Amino acid sequence: GAGVSQTPSNKxxxxxxxxxxxxxxxxxxxxxxxxxxxxGQGPEFLIYxxxxxxxxxxxxxxxxxxxxxxxxxxxxxxxQRTERGDSAVYLCASSSTGRTEAFFGQGTRLTVV
Amino acid sequence: xxxxxxxxxxxxxxxxxxxxxxxxxxxxxxxxQWYRQNxxxxxxxxxxxxxxxxxxxxxxxxxxxxxxxxxSSLLITASRAADTASYFCATPLxxxxxxxxxTFGTGTxxxxxx
Numbered sequence: 098g099a100g101v102s103q104t105p106s107n108k109x110x111x112x113x114x115x116x117x118x119x120x121x122x123x124x125x126x127x128x129x130x131x132x133x134x135x136x137g138q139g140p141e142f143l144i145y146x147x148x149x150x151x152x153x154x155x156x157x158x159x160x161x162x163x164x165x166x167x168x169x170x171x172x173x174x175x176x177q178r179t180e181r182g183d184s185a186v187y188l189c190a191s192s193s194t195g196r197t198e199a200f201f202g203q204g205t206r207l208t209v210v
Numbered sequence: 211x212x213x214x215x216x217x218x219x220x221x222x223x224x225x226x227x228x229x230x231x232x233x234x235x236x237x238x239x240x241x242x243q244w245y246r247q248n249x250x251x252x253x254x255x256x257x258x259x260x261x262x263x264x265x266x267x268x269x270x271x272x273x274x275x276x277x278x279x280x281x282s283s284l285l286i287t288a289s290r291a292a293d294t295a296s297y298f299c300a301t302p303l304x305x306x307x308x309x310x311x312x313t314f315g316t317g318t319x320x321x322x323x324x
Contacts, residue, residue: 101252130311139298139314140253153311186251197241197302199312203252 099123101202103189109208110179118174118205122191129172130199131164132188140188146172179209215315216299222321229286231318233299234279240302242275242282243312247296256284256297289322296320 102121110116122129128147132140142156146166154164161179166172176183186206190199217232235242241260245253259266259275259282266273272285286293296319300312 132312137316139300139316140312142311142313145311188253190253198243198255198258199253200255201245201253 101189101191101200103187103202103205105205106203107206107208109210112179112181112209114179116176116179116207118176118187118189118207120172120174120189120202122170122172122189123193123200124170126191126193126200127169128192128194129166130190130192131172131174132190134186134188134204136185143174143187176207179207181209183207184209216297216318218318219316220319220321222323223289225289225291225322225324227289229289229293229320229322231284231297231320233282233284233315235282235299235301235315236280237301239277242273243300243302244271244273244282244284245298245300245314247298247317248294253298286320289320291322291324294320294322 104119130145131143133143134140144151144157144164145153149166149169161177164174186204188201188204190201192199215234223229239261241258243258244256246256247253257268257271257273259273261277270287275282296317298314298317300314303311
């Protein structure tokens, strides 16, 4: 596609529920990143994929968070047993081989009530 | 954790004036990037400056980098109302090769009024 696409753009869920956030990167970009941004803060790194494998998941806050990229393109961030503190904008980015500039999607605003 | 700190946290100027934002970071870097964010959603890459560069221009943007002070500045000349946004500096981890796992600063919120 022309840019990084994230769905849904907004998600409201009840505490304790499971949610999935989807990211469709720019076609041909091998690297895919998930970030989380709380109000008034800069984005914080969650996980990075190079191809299908998670090259670095050191930013995932706990084992309730999990992400997959089974075919090396679309990625899904999965959050189990959501908590109110998980409320944030979840940003996905992709970059091409050999480049460090990241192209971001518009994000998914997750609200846990 | 945040790598850098932007200064000021907020800046309000009139259209036509110049806006200067500063960023300090903590560790050695390969490059430093500036991003813009409108309305708290997607970020847009503005400019990248490498560690062996001291100054770089792109249109109305001018970026400087001082690796000895671990600081960078972003200057927007002849600002427009459309420049109203949050601006973030970001640095990739030194040991990740070409990967762009980025660490962002806290951002400067720029307001340009008519």
